[in-house]
Each structure stands twice: as structure tokens, then as C-alpha cells.
Amino acid sequence: MAENLKEKTGELDISSSGADGYVSLSARRQSSGKLGDAVFKGVAYGFAFSVILLMALLFIVLVKESWLSIKAFGFSFVYSSIWDPVAQEFGALPSIYGTIVSSIIAIVIAVPISLGIAIFLTEMAPKRLKGPIGTAIELLASIPSIIYGMWGLFVFAPFLSEYVEPFLIDYLGFIPLFTGAPLGIGMLPAGFILAIMIIPFISSVTRDIFQMVPSILKESGYGVGATKWEVIRKIVFPYARSGVIGAVILGLGRALGETMAVTFLIGNAQEIKLSLLDPATSISATLANEFTEAVEELYLSSLVELGLILFLITFVVLALAKLLIARFSYKGGKL
Amino acid sequence: MGLHYQRRKLANYIALGVSVASAVFGIFFLFWILKDVFTFGFAALNADFFTQVPAPPGEAGGGMANAILGTLTITVLATAFGVPAGILAGTYLSEYGRKSKTASVVRFVSDILVSAPSIVIGVFVYAIVVKPFGGFSALAGALALAIIMLPVVIRTAEEMLKLVPDSTREAALALGAPHWKVTVSVVYRGALRGIVTGVMLAVARVSGETAPLLFTSFNNSFWNFNLTEPTATLTVTIFNYAMGPYEDWHQMAWGAALLITAMVLLVTIISRIIVRGRAG
Numbered sequence: 182m183a184e185n186l187k188e189k190t191g192e193l194d195i196s197s198s199g200a201d202g203y204v205s206l207s208a209r210r211q212s213s214g215k216l217g218d219a220v221f222k223g224v225a226y227g228f229a230f231s232v233i234l235l236m237a238l239l240f241i242v243l244v245k246e247s248w249l250s251i252k253a254f255g256f257s258f259v260y261s262s263i264w265d266p267v268a269q270e271f272g273a274l275p276s277i278y279g280t281i282v283s284s285i286i287a288i289v290i291a292v293p294i295s296l297g298i299a300i301f302l303t304e305m306a307p308k309r310l311k312g313p314i315g316t317a318i319e320l321l322a323s324i325p326s327i328i329y330g331m332w333g334l335f336v337f338a339p340f341l342s343e344y345v346e347p348f349l350i351d352y353l354g355f356i357p358l359f360t361g362a363p364l365g366i367g368m369l370p371a372g373f374i375l376a377i378m379i380i381p382f383i384s385s386v387t388r389d390i391f392q393m394v395p396s397i398l399k400e401s402g403y404g405v406g407a408t409k410w411e412v413i414r415k416i417v418f419p420y421a422r423s424g425v426i427g428a429v430i431l432g433l434g435r436a437l438g439e440t441m442a443v444t445f446l447i448g449n450a451q452e453i454k455l456s457l458l459d460p461a462t463s464i465s466a467t468l469a470n471e472f473t474e475a476v477e478e479l480y481l482s483s484l485v486e487l488g489l490i491l492f493l494i495t496f497v498v499l500a501l502a503k504l505l506i507a508r509f510s511y512k513g514g515k516l
Numbered sequence: 517m518g519l520h521y522q523r524r525k526l527a528n529y530i531a532l533g534v535s536v537a538s539a540v541f542g543i544f545f546l547f548w549i550l551k552d553v554f555t556f557g558f559a560a561l562n563a564d565f566f567t568q569v570p571a572p573p574g575e576a577g578g579g580m581a582n583a584i585l586g587t588l589t590i591t592v593l594a595t596a597f598g599v600p601a602g603i604l605a606g607t608y609l610s611e612y613g614r615k616s617k618t619a620s621v622v623r624f625v626s627d628i629l630v631s632a633p634s635i636v637i638g639v640f641v642y643a644i645v646v647k648p649f650g651g652f653s654a655l656a657g658a659l660a661l662a663i664i665m666l667p668v669v670i671r672t673a674e675e676m677l678k679l680v681p682d683s684t685r686e687a688a689l690a691l692g693a694p695h696w697k698v699t700v701s702v703v704y705r706g707a708l709r710g711i712v713t714g715v716m717l718a719v720a721r722v723s724g725e726t727a728p729l730l731f732t733s734f735n736n737s738f739w740n741f742n743l744t745e746p747t748a749t750l751t752v753t754i755f756n757y758a759m760g761p762y763e764d765w766h767q768m769a770w771g772a773a774l775l776i777t778a779m780v781l782l783v784t785i786i787s788r789i790i791v792r793g794r795a796g
Contacts, residue, residue, distance in 0.1 A: 214694030221696035225608035228601045229622045232670065235663065236625045239640050246643045297538025305532060306539075316788060318542045323784040324549060325724025327751050328773050331758045332549050335556075335766065377545050384542075408524055410531035431631065438633025440727035441755065465635050465727070469755075472639070472731050488639040492632065499628045 239492065247486035249479055258486060264451040266471070271483035273490060275451045279368065279463035280491065283443060284436040286372025286457070287379055292429055294376075295383035300413055302384075303391040315388070322381035330445030333374045338365030338446065346458055361456045364448070369457040371447040375439055379432040386428035386506065390421045427505030434499040438491060440465035464491040550777070557774020560767040570737050570753075576764055580772055582739050583748040586654065587776075590733055590749060591723045593658035594665055598722075599715055601662075602669025609670070610677035611699050623674075626667035637663050638728035646732060654740075654747035657733025661722040668721065672714030673707075680706040713787040720783035724776050726751035750776050 244251075250258065254271060261272025302315055342365030353359040361367075394417050402412040418425070448460020449470055464487050475481040564579040571578030605622065613619025641660040646652055680703045688698040704711075734746040735756060750772045757769035 214697070217696045218694050221699065222608075222612055225604045225612060226618075228605040229608035229613065229670075230618065231601070232605060232622050232625050232629070232667065233618075235666075236629065238644075239636075242640055242643050243636070246639075293534075294538040294541055297535040298542055300531075300535040301539040305535060314539055314543065316785075317546055318539070320781060320784060321542060321546050323720065323780050324546075325726070325751065325776055325780060327724065327726040327754050328549065328553060328777055331754060331769060331773055332552055334758060336548075336552050377542075380542055408528035410528040411524070413531070434631050438631070438635070440633065440635040444755075445758070465633060468635050468639065469727060469730055472642075473734070485639055485643065488636045492636045495631070495633055496628060499631050500624075503624065503627050 243485060243489040243492060247482050247489050249482035250486045253479060254483075258483070259490070262453055264467075266475070266477075266480050269477065269479055271480070273464070273483075273487055275453050276462055276464040276467045276487055277490065278453050279447060279461040280437055280465070280494075282457075282461070283368055283372045283375060283447065283463055284433055286369060287375035287436040288429065288433055290373060290376035291380045291383055291432060295380050295387060295428075295432070296425070298380070298384040299387035299391055300417075302388050304409060304413060304417075315385075318381050318384055320381075321377065322385075326378065326439060326441040329374050329378055329442040333370065333442060334366070334445040337374065338370055341365045341370055349458070357455045358457050361454075361458045364458065364460065366446050366448045366460060367456075367458050368447065368454075368461045371443045371461075371463070372457075374442045374446055375436045378439060378442060379435050382435055383428050383432040386431060387421075387425055390424035390428065390506075391417055393424075394420045423505050423508050427502045427508075430498055430502035430505065434495050434502055437498060438465065438495050440469050444469045464488070550781075553770070553773050553777050556767075556770035557777075560771030561774065565768070565771050569739060570768070573760075573765075574762060578768075580748075580750065580753060580768060582736065583750045583753045583772065584775070586733070586736070586740070586747040587723060587749045587751070589743075590654050590657045590661060590729070590747065591719060593654065593743075594661035594722055595715070595719055597658060598662035598665035598718075599669055602666050602718075603673045603711065605666075605670045606673025606677060607699060609674040611695075611703065622670075626670045629663075629667040630671065633727075634660075634664055634725055635727035635730075638731045641728070642731040649744075651744070652732060652734035652746040653744045654733050655743050657729045657747065657749070660728035660732045661725060664725060664728060665718045665722050668718040669715060672718070673711055676707040676710030676714060677703055679710065709790060713790050716783050716787045720780045724751060724780050726755055730755070 250271065254261070258271065258273050259277070260274055261270075262274040263270050263272045264275060265271070298318055302311060302318075306314060342363045346363030346365065349359045350361070350363060398416050398420065399412050402416045407415070443463050444466040447463055447466050449462050449466055450460035451462055451467070452459075454461065468484055468488060468491075472481075472484050475484055564577060565581075566579060566584065567581050568577070568579030569582045570580065609619050609622060613622070637660050641656050641663070645656040645659060649656075684702060684706060685698055688702045689695070693702075729749055729752050733749060733752070735752050736746045736748040740747050754769045754772045754776075757765040757772075760766075
């Protein structure tokens with residue numbers, strides 16, 4: 182209080198002896214402000230920069246820990262399909278194959294449905310339904326992946342093996358993709374669950390991008406008598422193309438790295454089979470199942486190398502997605 | 517003319533029908549999954565579930581009290597590590613870095629880390645904490661979750677801080693307040709609601725994570741109050757029990773699944789209501 186008063190009088194009465202007090206006080210305040218600024222900015226900068234360090238460290242540590250396996254198997258690690266912990270012989274091909282095929286199945290199923298949902302939410306749904314349905318779809322994204330896995334194993338797999346897969350085998354069995362026994366677990370069930378998991382991601386990004394299509398473009402389409410579908414196909418799609426591709430690749434990135442749901446449903450067999458109904462494995466499923474059992478150095482190192490490969494694949498895919506979506510100045514971080 | 521017109525109309529109805537069917541497909545699976553989790557889960561919940569530790573394999577009874585505590589401990593620790601760091605880094609992006617080179621690299625890296633496979637983060641923490649310090653621990657699990665949380669918090673904090681108009685900052689600066697004080701007592705206050713919502717969503721998301729905990733906090737069938745020891749969590753217990761051979765393990769797993777799902781859904785819906793309140 183007294184200081185406050187002094188400050189006020191000092192300001193009015195510069196020539197008096199109070200001026201010194203004011204000047205030094207204000208200088209002290211200013212320097213403490215400057216110090217505070219420097220410290221605060223420094224700390225904030227430090228934490229921001231630590232994210233870059235974290236990414237670098239991730240790469241370095243993964244490479245260092247997988248060095249033993251990289252030296253032992255070289256490039257053959259990527260194309261060898263023998264995974265034999267007893268013989269200490271490791272090849273990543275079955276895992277890589279499973280990761281890629283299950284993700285492709287997921288994308289093939291999820292993309293049309295996500296686009297349909299995005300169209301429904303932006304162009305068709307009455308205002309009252311837009312909010313609740315959008316929220317419901319996004320709630321799908323908030324269900325933890327272990328729940329998808331468990332539900333898939335206990336509910337969906339028995340359903341598939343009883344009703345869907347026998348049908349596929351009977352009627353589409355002439356295609357090699359649909360041969361084998363109706364187990365309910367395998368590449369196709371894993372891909373299907375992945376599809377349900379990535380639908381909310383693709384559809385919410387696509388919806389945001391569809392909303393950025395200027396309404397004057399759409400109105401001019403309607404103005405010349407186009408139907409809703411013609412406006413969507415000939416105006417909305419071309420305008421939003423690169424953003425939609427980005428959204429799809431973002432979904433792909435999610436599917437590639439997804440672990441728990443796949444681990445429950447893919448069957449965990451280190452083999453490459455043409456049939457989508459046969460058990461298979463993926464990088465993340467191999468890691469989840471075998472990491473804590475690996476005692477030997479080389480075994481552990483090979484598993485880390487699997488992790489490194491997964492990280493590299495998703496890094497490239499996600500970077501690509503980000504560049505494509507960035508063209509739409511879509512502000513990330515919401516997902 | 518008539519035929520052509522009919523065909524266009526038909527194509528229109530088919531396309532719109534497919535789009536409605538897509539929305540129905542998504543909602544159908546949401547309800548199917550939730551219905552099963554709730555019905556099977558409720559059947560498994562009882563007083564023992566919340567107060568007992570797991571019974572030995574094959575024996576009936578027991579509960580998940582230790583796993584509930586473990587999930588709470590690890591989530592709270594992860595929040596304590598990840599949230600302050602994330603908010604400060606987000607502050608740098610919105611208040612200082614803005615369009616600088618560092619800021620755009622940080623944004624790019626964060627966006628990739630947001631979607632990076634969480635199991636790889638588990639492997640990473642195993643290599644830098646579990647292996648050198650000789651064992652699975654709650655701390656290692658919390659660190660893994662904090663790393664997963666960090667980029668989510670950074671991007672949300674930045675988005676929310678950016679919503680505070682620059683004129684507000686300028687007004688405070690013009691009064692002579694130092695920049696850091698403007699940030700802390702003006703900008704943070706303006707963005708508080710959004711940041712709290714974002715943090716809640718991030719916490720909900722990591723509390724349902726399983727993959728990064730498999731090789732970090734591992735599992736434990738008993739009470740554990742030591743942060744440097746293996747610790748049970750609901751999610752890892754679900755994994756072990758659902759993969760296990762016993763029917764009552766599956767029961768318990770459903771109970772744990774209900775607990776986690778209900779918590780995550782509740783937080784998500786509450787934060788949505790908060791956000792909507794602000795918008796309206």
C-alpha cells in the first residue's frame with residue numbers, strides 16, 4: 182500500500198526526492214518482468230523443443246536396441262518369412278504382411294462408409310440430428326481398443342464363424358481369398374474391427390473438409406438443376422480431393438499401428454496365407470504377444486527391430502497425410 | 517428427357533440411401549458393442565470386484581481392487597508428467613513461436629506423435645527405463661502414458677490459447693504487465709475451459725491404453741504401493757484375463773471393460789457438453 186502510494190506520488194513529482202524511489206522501484210519491477218519473461222519463455226521453449234528431442238531419441242533408441250538383429254540378419258530380416266525363436270532365426274515378413282494386409286482391408290471397408298457418413302452429416306442430416314449422430318460416431322473413437330479386441334473375440338468372432346464365414350466359403354470359396362475353415366479369427370475379422378475403429382477418424386476429418394467447400398459453389402450447382410448427388414460428386418469431391426486423401430491416409434496410419442484389437446482377432450500365426458480367413462499376425466500383435474517372453478538378447482533385439490519398422494512405416498504414412506491435409510489448413514490436434 | 521431425368525433421380529436416391537446406411541452402420545456397431553459391454557459387465561460387478569485382489573487361477577471369487585488402484589495411480593502420475601509439459605510447450609507455440617521454424621517443426625512432430633503406434637512407445641520406454649533400472653514399474657508405465665499424452669495436450673493447448681484474441685493480450689501489455697504475466701493471468705484464464713476439456717479428453721484416452729503398459733508397468737496379482745514395482749492395471753488385466761482359459765476370468769474382464777468404457781464415455785460426453793456450452 183505504501184509502495185503504491187509512493188509510486189503514484191513519484192510519478193507526479195519527478196523533481197522531488199521521491200523520484201529516486203520511483204525510478205529504482207520501476208527499474209526493479211521492469212527487470213523482474215524481464216527476468217520473468219526470459220525464464221517463462223525459456224521453460225516454454227524447452228518443453229516445446231523436448232518434443233523434437235523425443236522424436237529423435239525414439240529413433241536413436243530403437244536403432245540402437247535393434248542393432249544386434251540388424252547386424253545378424255541385415256536386410257534379409259525384412260523379406261525372410263521364418264520366425265523361429267527356438268532356432269534364433271528371425272524374419273519380419275509375416276508380421277509386415279499381416280500389418281499391411283489387415284490395414285488395407287480396414288481401409289477398403291472404412292473409406293466408403295466414412296465418406297457416406299461425412300456426406301450424411303454435411304449435406305443431408307436435418308440440423309436436429311447432426312449433433313447427436315456426429316457425437317455418436319465420434320464416441321466410437323473414444324472406446325479403448327482393448328474393448329474392441331475383447332468384444333471382437335467374445336462376440337464378433339463367434340458371430341462371424343457361425344453366420345458370415347460359412348456363407349463366404351460356400352459362395353465365394355472359388356476365390357482363393359475365401360477358403361479355409363470358418364474360425365472367426367484371422368486377417369478378415371481383424372481388418373473388419375480395424376475398419377470400425379478408424380471410421381470415426383476418417384469421417385470426422387472428411388466432414389470438416391466437406392464443410393470448407395464454399396457454399397456458393399454448391400449453390401451454383403443446384404442453380405443449374407443438379408441433384409444432390411451430382412453436386413457432391415462433381416463439386417464437393419473434386420474440391421475436397423486432396424484433403425480426403427489425407428484423411429484416408431491418416432486412417433491408414435491409425436490402422437497400421439493399432440495393437441490390442443488386432444492381437445485379439447488376427448490369430449497370431451507366424452505364416453503367410455493367401456486366404457483372408459486364416460490366422461495371421463501383425464507387427465503390433467507379435468510385439469504384444471512375445472515381447473515379455475523374449476529372454477534371449479537376439480530375440481528381444483529382433484522384436485525391437487519390428488517396432489522400428491512399424492515406426493518408420495507409420496512415420497512416412499502420417500507425414501504424407503499431414504502434408505495433404507495441411508493444404509486445407511485443417512487445424513490438427515483435435516483427434 | 518423423362519428417362520434421363522428418372523435415371524439421375526434414381527442415382528441420387530441410391531447415393532443418398534447409401535450415405536444414410538453408412539451412418540446407420542456406424543451407430544449400429546456403437547450400440548452393439550456398448551450393449552454387450554454393459555450387459556456382460558454389470559453381471560460381473562459386485563462388492564468383491566471393488567474390494568478384493570484377484571483369486572488364484574481357477575478359483576472363484578476375487579476382485580480387481582488392485583488393478584483399479586493401479587490404473588488410477590498410473591493415470592494420475594502420467595497426467596502430472598504430461599500435462600504441465602504439454603501446456604507449456606503449447607504456450608510456446610501460441611505465445612512465442614507462432615510462425616517460427618521451431619514452432620512449425622514442433623507442430624509437425626506433435627501431429628505425428630499423436631497418431632504414432634502406442635506399442636512402439638512401450639518398446640521405447642522399456643529400452644530407456646525398464647531395462648537399465650532393472651524391472652517393470654508403475655513409474656515406467658506412467659512415463660509411457662505421459663509421452664502419449666504430451667502431443668495431444670500440446671496441440672489442444674495451442675488451439676485453445678489461440679482462441680484468445682490478440683487485442684486482449686495487447687490491452688494487458690499496454691497496462692505495463694510483463695509478457696509472462698499476461699500469459700498466465702490473462703491468456704490462460706481466457707482459455708481455461710478449453711484447456712481443461714482437452715486435458716480431460718487426453719486423460720480419458722490414456723486411461724484406456726493397454727499396449728504401452730504391457731512392457732512397462734506389466735502386471736501384478738497383489739496389492740502394490742511401491743511405484744518402482746510391477747503394477748496391475750485394468751486394461752492389462754483385461755488382456756490377460758480375456759486371453760486366459762477360465763470362464764470366470766472372462767467374467768472379470770467384462771467387469772473391468774465396463775468400468776473403463778463407462779469412465780471414458782462419461783468424460784468424453786461431459787467434455788462435449790462443456791465445449792457446446794461455450795459455443796452456445
